[in-house]
Amino acid sequence: MTMMNLVKRFQKDEDGAVTVDWVVLTAAIVGLGLIVMAAIRPxxxxxxxxxxxxxxxxxxGVTGLPQ
Structure with a gap:
């Protein structure tokens, strides 16, 4: 198998694509949260x-038994 075939097969492979989507989505949500916190912190x-x-x-006032 040549290197070009490996690269083409890698490009067509979709295993793990959902994981990458979730990582990107989670990073975007965390980034948005940090931006909001920076804006309202003052x-x-x-x-x-x-x-x-x-x-x-x-x-x-202090309540309780006399000392």
Whole structure:
């Protein structure tokens, strides 16, 4: 079998093509998730800082048995 025949047979072979499709699809979904997280991260960080500032201003009473 010549090298050209091997290459032609390899090009026609479809075994594993579904696996490659799933790998590409999964990589695209992960990439999209990373892009979305990068876009909303500044807003989430700002909101977390505002919540922390608000909670630090609260006084919480202690209940329980006297010491």
């Amino acid at each position: 807003g989430i960080s700002g909101l977390a800082a505002n919540i922390g500032t608000e909670l630090n201003g609260w006084e919480i």
